[in-house]
Each structure stands twice: as structure tokens, then as C-alpha cells.
Amino acid sequence: QIGVLDVDICGPSLPKIFGVEGEQVHQSGSGWSPVYVDDNLSLMSVGFLLSKADEAVIWRGPKKNGMIKQFLRDVDWGEIDYLLIDTPPGTSDEHLSIAQYLKESDVDGAIVITTPQEVALLDVRKEITFCRKVDLPIIGVVENMSSFVCPKCKVSTQIFPASTGGGQKMAEDMNVPFLGSLPLDPRIGKCCDEGKSFLTEVPDSPATQAYKQIMSKIVEYCTKRNENRESDSGEMKTN
Amino acid sequence: MSAPMSDINVDHLSAVRHVILVMSGKGGVGKSTVATQIALGLRHAGKKVGLLDVDLCGPSIPRMFNVHQQDIHQCSEGWLPVFVDKEQKLALMSIGFLVENEQDAIIWRGPKKTAMIKQFLKDVVWRDLDYLIIDTPPGTTDEHISAIENLKAYNPDGAILVTTPQAVSVGDVKREITFCRKTHIPVIGLIENMSGFVCPNCTECTNVFSKGGGQALAKEYHVPFLGCIPLDPELSKSCDEGKDFVEHYEGSPTLQAIQKVVDRLVKIDRDLP
Numbered sequence: 001q002i003g004v005l006d007v008d009i010c011g012p013s014l015p016k017i018f019g020v021e022g023e024q025v026h027q028s029g030s031g032w033s034p035v036y037v038d039d040n041l042s043l044m045s046v047g048f049l050l051s052k053a054d055e056a057v058i059w060r061g062p063k064k065n066g067m068i069k070q071f072l073r074d075v076d077w078g079e080i081d082y083l084l085i086d087t088p089p090g091t092s093d094e095h096l097s098i099a100q101y102l103k104e105s106d107v108d109g110a111i112v113i114t115t116p117q118e119v120a121l122l123d124v125r126k127e128i129t130f131c132r133k134v135d136l137p138i139i140g141v142v143e144n145m146s147s148f149v150c151p152k153c154k155v156s157t158q159i160f161p162a163s164t165g166g167g168q169k170m171a172e173d174m175n176v177p178f179l180g181s182l183p184l185d186p187r188i189g190k191c192c193d194e195g196k197s198f199l200t201e202v203p204d205s206p207a208t209q210a211y212k213q214i215m216s217k218i219v220e221y222c223t224k225r226n227e228n229r230e231s232d233s234g235e236m237k238t239n
Numbered sequence: 240m241s242a243p244m245s246d247i248n249v250d251h252l253s254a255v256r257h258v259i260l261v262m263s264g265k266g267g268v269g270k271s272t273v274a275t276q277i278a279l280g281l282r283h284a285g286k287k288v289g290l291l292d293v294d295l296c297g298p299s300i301p302r303m304f305n306v307h308q309q310d311i312h313q314c315s316e317g318w319l320p321v322f323v324d325k326e327q328k329l330a331l332m333s334i335g336f337l338v339e340n341e342q343d344a345i346i347w348r349g350p351k352k353t354a355m356i357k358q359f360l361k362d363v364v365w366r367d368l369d370y371l372i373i374d375t376p377p378g379t380t381d382e383h384i385s386a387i388e389n390l391k392a393y394n395p396d397g398a399i400l401v402t403t404p405q406a407v408s409v410g411d412v413k414r415e416i417t418f419c420r421k422t423h424i425p426v427i428g429l430i431e432n433m434s435g436f437v438c439p440n441c442t443e444c445t446n447v448f449s450k451g452g453g454q455a456l457a458k459e460y461h462v463p464f465l466g467c468i469p470l471d472p473e474l475s476k477s478c479d480e481g482k483d484f485v486e487h488y489e490g491s492p493t494l495q496a497i498q499k500v501v502d503r504l505v506k507i508d509r510d511l512p
Contacts, residue, residue, distance in 0.1 A: 010378035011264050011411040054413035056264075058379045058421065061349025089266040089377060090296035091344045092352065118479040119271070123297035126344035133346060153441035161472050163479040174342075189448050193406035 003034060003077040004043045007098060008088040009064045010057050012047035019195020023048060031076035044075045061093035068097045091130040099134040108222050109137035115145045116162035121170045128174050139221050140177035142214055143167030148184040159184060180214040183207050249316050252360060255368045257507060258395035264411030266377035268403045269432040271299045272478055274374035279485040280501030282329045286369040289320060292333035293356050293386055294376040295345050301335040305481020311336045317362040332363045349381035356382055360389040369508060379418040387422045396507055397425035403433045405449040409456045416460050429457040434467035465503060468496040
């Protein structure tokens with residue numbers, strides 16, 4: 001059971017990517033109901049609260065923080081195994097608020113996404129510093145848009161060359177796990193635009209395989225963390 | 240980062256002829272890259288250019304010119320920008336220059352960001368500039384509201400909006416157009432960036448991030464379309480290395496597309512004989 005929370009208040013893309021743009025959020029006695037993409041996948045985003053698709057959310061920090069607090073407090077996710085939180089770029093209000101509001105909730109960690117070029121890594125190193133400052137564990141780094149295979153001649157090109165070693169070297173230098181690289185497949189963007197699941201539509205893409213490998217590492221991390229948590233509380237009980 | 244010791248309260252922005260913001264609703268579409276190339280292109284056209292980086296959390300601009308090791312100096316009038324060239328035709332200002340260690344994160348909430356941007360706009364000694372290009376972070380929040388509030392008195396020429404072709408990007412950039420309309424910032428035009436990739440091996444063009452979304456958006460919202468800029472790995476490498484792409488890659492279709500945007504901006508300079 002997965003819940004997805006979109007805290008990119010100014011740029012809420014997830015409703016479109018999940019194919020549920022224009023859906024309504026309902027309120028009940030138990031809170032706000034998220035929008036169900038599938039039986040076991042629900043989504044909450046400010047995108048559902050806008051009256052028009054092109055409505056701009058021109059909010060300063062405090063108002064954004066208020067929205068995020070409401071999302072965390074009032075959405076009735078039900079029993080879920082994973083809550084995935086998509087954040088905007090940066091190290092500002094949204095990130096501070098999420099870290100602060102979730103402090104008591106024992107967040108499993110953050111997955112940090114980069115692209116291979118140094119200009120991107122520059123910003124992502126800062127994101128890792130941010131995680132450390134707010135005591136947010138880092139599950140690992142994912143390098144997106146790693147390489148592109150020409151559909152005609154099958155030669156691979158790095159569209160965003162890893163001039164300083166890419167995500168993997170950066171992860172090593174910053175002493176964080178590297179979860180894997182995702183190649184650029186034009187069908188990913190197309191599926192996102194059409195609100196379809198790339199993993200279902202294009203199961204034989206190398207990108208699908210890469211995604212699956214990364215996902216299994218994340219699940220492994222979370223399972224291990226859960227086991228450690230349980231054994232710690234078991235030890236405390238016996239003490 | 241204390242306030243400079245200004246003896247004279249000089250209105251530095253009044254020495255700037257054209258103020259142009261580079262914006263996008265979406266992250267990762269190439270705003271900073273486009274802002275950088277426009278600045279370089281205008282300098283090559285003989286203009287005096289300033290480039291102000293108000294992306295406080297992700298200040299990429301100093302690295303793109305390989306001047307990230309440099310410091311900001313203060314004078315009695317304010318903060319001196321960093322010149323990229325010895326002719327002093329291209330000046331930069333970024334919080335990147337004020338951070339000692341590149342890994343240090345600027346973890347600021349809105350009010351502190353707002354104050355920094357106000358300082359950048361008021362206290363940098365630009366001297367006479369033909370163009371001040373302002374690179375912004377993605378979104379429609381504190382940085383954008385603050386920049387526009389502080390620029391209103393100077394009648395900015397407007398905003399160049401950058402999108403990638405796909406619908407997910409266009410969806411966010413629509414909001415940026417709405418923002419410009421609400422804040423009365425003219426939209427100079429829209430660029431569809433990362434529009435197609437020509438395989439260096441077989442020259443087949445693939446629409447890696449789809450195609451045409453930016454052009455359709457411009458038509459739908461009646462804003463000028465400034466063109467499609469195709470992907471070029473050499474551009475990414477040039478930005479990483481702080482190399483002048485405009486100078487080194489004349490034959491690149493990417494450069495030709497950027498040049499069209501620069502030409503459009505040069506035309507804005509109505510004071511030319």
C-alpha cells in the first residue's frame with residue numbers, strides 16, 4: 001500500500017504523471033481522502049485543490065508551510081506500507097518543514113536524485129549537506145538521465161556528460177550509497193505526459209530494469225531498518 | 240554576509256538599460272544554462288551585460304563561468320560584481336561567491352531569501368549595463384515575488400520563459416505565465432529547450448523529451464515563441480567546465496538557436512542608432 005504526497009506546491013506535476021489530473025479531493029470526518037490511482041496507490045497534491053490547471057500558486061514560505069502541515073495532519077491515508085514524498089528542488093521552506101514536522105515520525109530516509117553533470121552535482125551535494133544538518137538519513141543517490149541509446153543505430157551517448165564522475169563518484173566522495181543509474185528513454189517522458197505507468201507500458205526497456213533494481217535496494221533498506229527498529233524495541237522490553 | 244558600508248545611497252539599478260528575468264515553473268529545464276548563453280551571446284554582440292543569480296539554494300552561475308573560486312569585494316558604493324572577462328563586459332553576482340565551501344547548503348526560509356534578493360538588487364554596483372539578466376529558481380514563490388517587487392520601479396523589459404517540450408513541464412510553465420500576468424511582467428517570449436537530440440553517430444533526431452509542447456503553449460497563451468533549442472552534450476560540458484560555448488561551437492544547431500534569441504533581445508535595445 002503506497003501513499004504519495006506531492007509537496008511541490010508551486011509545481012505540482014504528480015496528478016498529471018499519475019493520470020489523475022482534474023480529480024477531486026473529498027473531505028470527511030476522518031480527514032481529506034487522497035485520490036486513488038490504483039487500489040493500492042493514492043496521491044495527495046495541491047494540484048487537486050486548484051480551480052484551473054494553469055492557476056499559479058504564488059505563495060510565500062509561511063503559507064506553503066501551512067499547506068504542508070495540513071497535508072501531513074489531515075490526509076487520511078489509511079494503512080499504508082510506504083509514504084513517498086516528492087519535494088521541489090532546493091533546501092528551503094518545504095524541505096525544512098517536512099523535516100521538522102516529521103521529526104517524531106522516524107522517517108526512513110531520503111532518496112536524492114541527480115543528473116550526471118557537475119552543474120547538477122553542485123546542487124545535489126548541498127542537498128546531501130541539508131539532509132545531514134536536519135538528521136535525515138540518506139537511503140542513497142540515484143543518477144537520472146544517465147545515457148541515451150539511439151533507437152536507430154543503438155549507439156549510447158551521454159547527453160549530460162559526467163565531466164566530474166557523475167552521481168556515482170559524488171556519492172562515493174560524500175560517503176552515501178549509490179543506488180543506481182537510470183538511462184534516458186524517451187518513452188518515460190511520454191508515459192508521464194500521458195499519465196501511464198512506464199514500468200507497465202515498456203517492461204523490456206533497460207530503464208525499467210534499472211528502476212526495478214533501484215526499487216529493490218530501497219525496499220531492502222527499509223526492511224532492514226524495520227527489523228533493526230523491532231529488535232531495538234524488543235531489547236528495550238527485555239531490559 | 241553583512242550589509243556593505245555605503246556612504247552614498249546610489250540607485251545602482253537605474254544604470255541598467257534592460258532588465259530581463261529568465262524563469263520557468265519547472266526545475267531542470269535549463270534556465271541557468273539558457274541565462275548563461277544569452278549573457279555570453281549579448282556580450283559577443285558588443286553589449287555590456289550583468290548576470291544576477293537569485294537561485295539561492297542552487298547557485299550554478301559562478302561554476303558555469305569557471306569563476307566559482309572568486310570572492311566578492313565591497314566598495315563604498317556597494318558590492319562589486321565578479322567580472323568574467325578582462326574587458327569587464329560581463330559581470331556576475333551570485334550567492335555562490337559568498338559561500339566558502341561548495342558543499343555548504345543555504346538552508347533559508349522565505350524571509351531570509353527575500354532579504355538577500357533585495358540586497359542583491361539594491362547593493363550591487365552594476366555601473367552602466369545594457370542588459371541585466373536575472374536567473375531565477377523554478378517556481379512562483381518568495382524569490383520571484385521579491386525580485387519583481389524590487390524591480391517594479393525599474394520597468395523590467397520582461398521575462399523569458401523556458402520549458403522542455405513535454406506536457407509535464409508545460410503544465411508548470413503555464414503557471415509561470417499566469418504569474419507574469421498577475422504581476423504585470425511582460426512575457427518577452429518562450430523557449431522550448433532540450434528540444435530534440437541528434438545522434439552524433441548516425442544523425443537521427445530523437446525527441447528525447449517529446450516535441451512541440453513549448454510551441455503549442457506559446458500559441459495557446461499568445462506569447463511570442465523564441466524557438467526550439469536542441470540538446471547538445473557539448474553545451475552541458477561547456478557549462479561544467481566554465482567554457483564559452485558561444486565562442487567554441489559555432490556550427491552547433493544549439494548555438495544557432497540560442498543566437499536567434501540573442502538577436503531578438505538585441506532588437507529590444509531601441510536606443511541603438
